Amino acid sequence: MAEPTQSRVVAELRRRIVLNLLTPGAVLTELGVAQDLACSQAAVREALLVLAGEGLVVRAGRHGTTVTDLDSDTAAEILDLRRRIELRGARRAIRRATAGELLELERIQFAMQSAAADGNAWAVLERDMDLHLAIFRLSGLHAMAPILARCMLHTHRFRLWAPWHQRDLTETAARHRPILDALRDGDATTLARTLGAHLDTIVERAGNDRRVRAA
Amino acid sequence: MAEPTQSRVVAELRRRIVLNLLTPGAVLTELGVAQDLACSQAAVREALLVLAGEGLVVRAGRHGTTVTDLDSDTAAEILDLRRRIELRGARRAIRRATAGELLELERIQFAMQSAAADGNAWAVLERDMDLHLAIFRLSGLHAMAPILARCMLHTHRFRLWAPWHQRDLTETAARHRPILDALRDGDATTLARTLGAHLDTIVERAGNDRRVRAA
DNA sequence: CGGGCTAGCATTATCGATAATCAATCGAGG
DNA sequence: CCTCGATTGATTATCGATAATGCTAGCCCG
Numbered sequence: 001m002a003e004p005t006q007s008r009v010v011a012e013l014r015r016r017i018v019l020n021l022l023t024p025g026a027v028l029t030e031l032g033v034a035q036d037l038a039c040s041q042a043a044v045r046e047a048l049l050v051l052a053g054e055g056l057v058v059r060a061g062r063h064g065t066t067v068t069d070l071d072s073d074t075a076a077e078i079l080d081l082r083r084r085i086e087l088r089g090a091r092r093a094i095r096r097a098t099a100g101e102l103l104e105l106e107r108i109q110f111a112m113q114s115a116a117a118d119g120n121a122w123a124v125l126e127r128d129m130d131l132h133l134a135i136f137r138l139s140g141l142h143a144m145a146p147i148l149a150r151c152m153l154h155t156h157r158f159r160l161w162a163p164w165h166q167r168d169l170t171e172t173a174a175r176h177r178p179i180l181d182a183l184r185d186g187d188a189t190t191l192a193r194t195l196g197a198h199l200d201t202i203v204e205r206a207g208n209d210r211r212v213r214a215a
Numbered sequence: 216m217a218e219p220t221q222s223r224v225v226a227e228l229r230r231r232i233v234l235n236l237l238t239p240g241a242v243l244t245e246l247g248v249a250q251d252l253a254c255s256q257a258a259v260r261e262a263l264l265v266l267a268g269e270g271l272v273v274r275a276g277r278h279g280t281t282v283t284d285l286d287s288d289t290a291a292e293i294l295d296l297r298r299r300i301e302l303r304g305a306r307r308a309i310r311r312a313t314a315g316e317l318l319e320l321e322r323i324q325f326a327m328q329s330a331a332a333d334g335n336a337w338a339v340l341e342r343d344m345d346l347h348l349a350i351f352r353l354s355g356l357h358a359m360a361p362i363l364a365r366c367m368l369h370t371h372r373f374r375l376w377a378p379w380h381q382r383d384l385t386e387t388a389a390r391h392r393p394i395l396d397a398l399r400d401g402d403a404t405t406l407a408r409t410l411g412a413h414l415d416t417i418v419e420r421a422g423n424d425r426r427v428r429a430a
Numbered sequence: 431c432g433g434g435c436t437a438g439c440a441t442t443a444t445c446g447a448t449a450a451t452c453a454a455t456c457g458a459g460g
Numbered sequence: 461c462c463t464c465g466a467t468t469g470a471t472t473a474t475c476g477a478t479a480a481t482g483c484t485a486g487c488c489c490g
Contacts, residue, residue, distance in 0.1 A: 005444065029471065040445045042257065045472085046264055053268025055358050062452050062472050074358045077303065081362075084299070088292065143270050143289045143369060147296070147362055154358060220474065244441065255475045260442085277442055277482055436487080443480070450473070460463085 009037050009047040015122055017056045017067055018157045027064040028057065054150055056157075075158035075203070082151035083199045085144060086136060090195050093138035094186050102184055105134055109176050116169035124169050125156055131176060135183065159203050175201065224252050224262040230337055232271045232282055233372045242279040243272065269365055271372075290373035290418070297366035298414045300359060301351060305410050308353035309401050317399055320349055324391050331384035339384050340371055346391060350398065374418050390416070 013033070016022045034044045048065050051057045059065040108131045115123035129152045136148050159165055175198055182191035228248070231237045249259045263280050266272045274280040327342035344367045351363050374380050390413055397406035 031471070041472090042445065043443090046261060049261055049264045050268055053265055053361070055361050059472095062450095062470090064471075068358060071357075074356045077356055077359060081296070081300070081359075085296070141289045141292055142286075143283060144292060144296075146268070146270050147365060150362060246441070256442090257475065258473090274442095277440090279441075431490105433490085434488095437485095439482105439484080441481085441483095443478100445478080446476100448473100448475080450471105452471085453469090455466105455468080457466085458464095460461105 005039050005043050006046055009033070009039055009043055010050055012037060013047055013051055014054070014056065014153070017051070018125070018153060018160065019122065020157070020161050022067050024067050024069045026067045028067070029064050054153055056153065070158055070161050072158070075154065078151050078154045078158075079199070079203060082148065082155055083196065085148050085151065086132065086195060086199065087192055089136040089139035089141060089144070089148070090183070090191050091188060092140065093135060094183065094188055094191060096140060097138045097183060101134075101138055102180070105131065105180055105183070108134055109173070109180060112173040112176065113170065116173040119169065121169060124172060128172070128176075129153070129156070135179070155202060162203070220254050220258050221261055224248070224254055224258055225265055227252060228262055228266055229269070229271065229368070232266070233340070233368060233375065234337065235372070235376050237282050239282050239284045241282045243282070244279045269368055271368065285373055285376055287373070290369065293366050293369045293373075294414070294418055297363065297370055298411065300363050300366065301347065301410060301414065302407055304351040304354035304356060304359070304363070305398070305406050306403060307355065308350060309398060309403055309406060311355060312353045312398060316349075316353055317395070320346065320395055320398070323349055324388070324395060327388040327391065328385065331388040334384065336384060339387060343387070343391075344368070344371070350394070370417055377418070 013022075013028075022028075028048065030041045030044045030048065034041045037044070048057060048059060052059050052065065056068060057065045058068055108127055112124055112127035112131065115127055129149065132152060133145060133149055137145055178194045179191065179198060182194050228237075228243075237243075243263065245256050245259045245263065249256045252259070263272060263274060267274050267280065270283060272280045272282055323342055323346045327339055327346065330338035330342055344364065347367060348360060348364055352360055393409045394406065394413060397409050
């Protein structure tokens with residue numbers, strides 16, 4: 001009850017799509033998922049609207065909305081985009097971060113570790129995105145945050161789609177610590193290095209057969 | 216009647232925001248614009264949802280949704296992003312464009328010229344975005360098209376917000392021709408040059424006076 | 431006279447019903 | 461047997477009504 005209906009269904013559908021429980025090409029009917037999730041058609045409709053805005057589904061007029069396709073070319077391109085956005089954002093963030101904001105970052109990282117300890121992979125993922133987003137927001141580049149969120153969603157979806165997605169959760173959570181350290185120390189070069197390396201580990205081998213571009 | 220209610224109100228609100236008829240900070244109540252645009256609350260609600268997805272408004276819980284702020288730092292960053300996306304996309308587009316697709320591009324460009332002849336600035340803008348988007352779609356990087364659309368929306372909004380936005384419409388329309396030519400000829404370097412130059416003209420010197428606030 | 435509480439109000443959130451629309455299917459005619 | 465057209469079924473689109481919620485102004489009490 002505490003959770004609003006609409007964000008609940010958005011979150012749930014997003015989870016299923018990113019986790020590839022809903023595979024590309026699957027068609028969703030508004031009334032169908034309304035019944036599935038025990039809510040009204042309007043709620044589902046609005047949820048699908050925002051999911052479409054995130055690029056996870058495409059609304060095909062009257063013929064249901066379908067889950068979007070994945071391809072490694074696009075995934076690689078989006079990851080590059082993400083890297084660029086985050087690195088540039090982090091550079092600005094150093095000059096602007098306040099103590100309180102850094103504390104909030106720590107809090108999120110701690111929540112991620114807790115989720116990892118519980119073995120809750122999805123929660124880890126959510127906290128991961130929260131953390132990266134929170135770091136980016138320090139840059140003050142407000143209007144770009146949703147773009148980054150989008151990129152993250154897609155990179156994770158692609159990562160989980162690939163067969164080699166098993167990853168140790170606690171290690172994943174721990175990997176964010178040096179980034180926070182560099183941020184707190186105001187060390188720009190270390191931050192760029194650790195953040196860059198971190199981003200590289202996300203899809204380490206995803207397409208090093210396909211990918212030839214600059215790093 | 217021919218036009219669906221929902222896309223109509225989305226288009227109208229988007230127009231007002233990009234044209235700065237609705238200024239940053241303005242609050243919109245669902246019922247209010249419903250009355251203004253002669254439609255139901257639900258239609259407005261959904262429209263605001265997609266506008267929020269585009270980053271033009273931010274939905275603030277119970278106190279209405281407000282039009283987002285503009286700042287030149289973000290605008291510059293987004294323009295850089297846009298340039299990168301479009302240039303990389305164009306490089307791929309050359310290898311993939313079919314004759315039919317090129318014809319469609321011509322058609323859009325023609326529509327833009329017509330709109331320019333009519334002095335309809337907004338229509339020119341819409342066709343401009345259509346054209347850039349259509350070109351990008353040739354790259355096959357499907358999931359990134361909405362990101363580009365977003366970037367374009369924001370660059371235009373910022374451009375129109377700045378005082379020096381007067382531009383000759385027919386000249387703007389004509390400026391796209393060499394891009395199409397290069398695309399048809401399959402000349403990658405010329406395409407990159409003309410497209411890059413074109414993007415430079417959008418916000419020629421936006422922010423070299425305003426950009427000092429970072430320090 | 432000031433502070434906190436309450437009642438009313440403005441606004442969003444959610445729902446169920448109804449209209450509009452498209453696609454596929456079934457049937458009749460050639 | 462094939463083709464074209466009407467009918468039907470499924471699904472989205474749109475609306476108005478109702479519930480929930482947070483805010484504000486005004487009132488009561490200390």
